[in-house]
Amino acid sequence: MSNSYGKLFKISTFGESHGRAVGVVLDGCPAGLDLDLEFIQNELDRRKPGQSKITTQRKEEDKIEIVSGIFEGKSTGTPIAMLVWNADARSKDYSHIADRYRPSHADFTYQEKYGVRDYRGGGRSSARETLARVAAGAIAKLFLAKYGIKINAYVSQVGGLSLQKSYKELNLEETENNIVRCPDPVMAEEMISLIDSVRKDCDTIGGVVSCVVQGTPVGLGEPVFDKLHAELGKAMLGINAVKGFEYGSGFEGVKMLGSQHNDAFYVEGDRIRTKTNYSGGIQGGISNGEDIYFRVAFKPVATLMKDQESINQEGEAVTVSGKGRHDPCVVPRAVPIVEAMTALVLADSLLRNKVIKL
Template sequence: MNTFGKIFRLTSFGESHGRGIGGIIDGCPAGLDLDIDLIQKDLARRKPGQSKITTQRKEADQVEFLSGVFEGKTQGTPIAFAIWNKDQHSKDYNDLKDVYRPSHADYTYTKKYGTRDHRGGGRSSARETIARVVAGAIAKQILASRGISIQAFVSQVGEIQLKKSYTEIDLSKTDDNIVRCPDPETAEKMITRIEAAAKDRDTVGGVITGVAKGVPAGWGEPVFNKLHADLGFAMLGINAVKGFEYGSGFEGTKLSGSQHNDVFIKTSDGVRTKTNNSGGIQGGISNGEDVYFRVAFKPIATLLKEQKTVDKSNNEITINPKGRHDPCVLPRAVPIVEAMAAMVLADHFLLSKLNTI
């Protein structure tokens, strides 16, 4: 299952310490003027070594397109691309070759496949998400041509939470700081929290909020491919994600139905809702309001401190891993969340064209 999507499809390949990461995008409409700089900008937002609170692995993450693009336009044919790895320190993982690291995929991969690439986690590494960011950046351009924008931001790090709604803040300021929280005061507290975790050779988790504006009413399916279900599937497939909610989410369970219902109102723009507890989706189909959701990320499992575990021979051992790792995944995960949301929405846009004559 290395392919995501129904019409707009990405098949990714590659490992963290292999020659590179890449993908093949099928189903992208022909004639799209592809802005490579925008793709590279999102890759730069995801790449390692970008700030003092991220891993110091140094990768340019320069995308190379191998097919499907000619004279700056998509051709409607498969788009193949690659990003070559340059700064692998595979020797850092030699001591972990036969070890099952706590809360990693080492044990489960071995049980499933009978073998595994121990260098940086191999295929299970979050470095695979580079391919998703490339495909998502292209999907963003498809959506932007129809007036749809997607913005994600860090809304919680550990116990530090942005209390304001996304409607109360300027989302354009998201990239003004290294933690990618659009509220400067909260951002400083988040950065301090991440630095404290790093100093303790530990990690910290949190939440990313995503907002899609301009999504028209009518996208999504009423039964098995509900728009929110596909968004949840996409987000839960991102490394370290432990939860997904949209609209009022779990907080909505505290309200009565009369408080929670989004009343329809007549406006000069047509039918709208007075509130948006539904998160822009009703009955699995978009209703024209903002689509917003939250994604919970666990603390990264790789700790640069001693932990007890077992090896493949079931011997109890103590490990003290080496390497370069993020104390918090959230700042680099913002473009990944945007990318996955963009691929889902681009797919549903293309699916919507099949539902009418």
């Protein structure tokens, strides 16, 4: 039962990398929401493969089909089913690893847990499943926009190249102006060069996606087990290749004294605010109205275009040869995925916080 997320704004995804289609059923979207199909498609286009020289060259248009839950351009309050048909699947690219375990993949664990695995591109464990999350996340974004909530993610690090600027020092409108999705044009060029050189060496490299949420009202998140930062952490760690999540001051906060780290309150007009925001917009697991910001670390893509030592299902030593089409660095295409999962968390939290009528 691990294919669903959310309590009131709930998604269930389905499909495999090389199956007929990948899709999602979204239940709990309030009736009357304008479903901007162009916006939803644009979000999928930001995630789709084959968009630049530093992404996988699999060619998929990822054209979304909404098959239920919409009438005359608006949500009806019933389940919204969406799917994308796979068009450029090449299952033969994976026949050589049908009985072999690729290093750092889900091959071994899926085989042991289920007794069967879809070796074609990783099947259900493939990141292609994330297109379903992006489609549902696009609707969540449309819902959140009604309440002035805006989400911006961007690439802040590739390998050892790291932006040292706060999101407040960046023009986040520049994020989509380059293929690596870094809002600093100088750093973007360096990142692109690094990824391209790694690609030419038939290797991969990791990175970090930063995200900021603005306009969040006070009160989102539930105490104890469903704290807002815990839900965000779960959502981010559920994305393929993610190895770390930190919000607010994160791990750097341990270097500070409490007297330095505490966010002092003050009154601004009719709002209670904090002078600093080391809390990352969340205190006691509940949003306090300040910007929510966090970082998500992605490992280097596990599929290499190089030979690697491994074993097969019989426990025999084998060589795993890299074939197929894969990203040399996942973070450029991960930006819309991070935004989508953030939107799904916040939409669910908003509905849980109070009854919403559009």
